[in-house]
Amino acid sequence: MKEILKCPDFLDVQNIKHFFAYDIGKKIIAFLEKTITSHSLVENTAFLDPNQFSWTKNLENNWHVIRKELDVILQSSDRLPSLHDISSIDRGLSYDHRWKTYFLYGYGVKMQQNCKYCPATTQLIESIPGMKTAFFSILLPGKHIPQHRGPYKGVLRYHLALKVPQDQEDCQIRVGNEFAYWSEGKSMIFDDSLPHEIWNSTDETRVVLFMDIVRPCKFPISLLNQLVIYLIRCSPFIQDALRNQQKWNMRMAKIFQN
DSSP, X not given: OOOOOOOOGGGOHHHHHHHHHHHHHHHHHHHHHHXXXXXXXXXXXXXXXXXXXXXXXXXXXXXXXXXXXXXHHHTTGGGSOBHHHHOGGGTTTOOXXXXXXXXXXXXXXXXXXXXHTOHHHHHHHXXXXXXXXXXXXXXXXXXXXXXXXXXXXXXXXXXXXXXXXXXXXXXXXXXXXXXXXXXXXXXXXXXXXXXXXXXXXXXXXXXXXXXXXXXXXXTTHHHHHHHHHHHHHTSHHHHXXXXXXXXXXXXXXXXXXX
């Protein structure tokens, strides 16, 4: 019997399909991001002025309320999931257990169990137009998040600083070529589609309320932007992350019931 010939990996049909799908996808996203940039209703800079968004003041005025609920969560911080436990695509970005998370929303999906333990925070974030993802992002001492970029310019990244180390200059973020520091109770908004990197080189924990917000755009590009975000939500990567979060929700329920 003749031996069945196996094609080299680079000639494998599935690999070819994946390559072209990825290549075409990159070109589509590049075109969309160029369109988004030219129709954005807010500035296209690395860091954006939070005062452009009316809802930021309400969060800042209530940051102590959010911090109070966070402090309860932090009592079990060693049992919280790390980012890569939830999002498999981030395993190359963070492989240790020094980036902990507590999700409230993920791509528009409400984490009912987690939200139940943070009712005031949940009420505040649900009042924000275009809020898609929200979680407590907990960086333990010595954590470095290497340079990376977000998948899509149609959303903006928001941080409300809730717990900041005293050595502020040793806990910083770089977006593009610009550096910034967190201040407790203050907002930070940046374009995470630009290369960015984060350091917590202190011996203290840094925590922010991390949110992804739909970038305001002119009509009808705003509708196109919403469609793209919905399609990203339907992708296997996001669906897998949502399933992982549901599994962790069951564990978290047992933790906070004790």
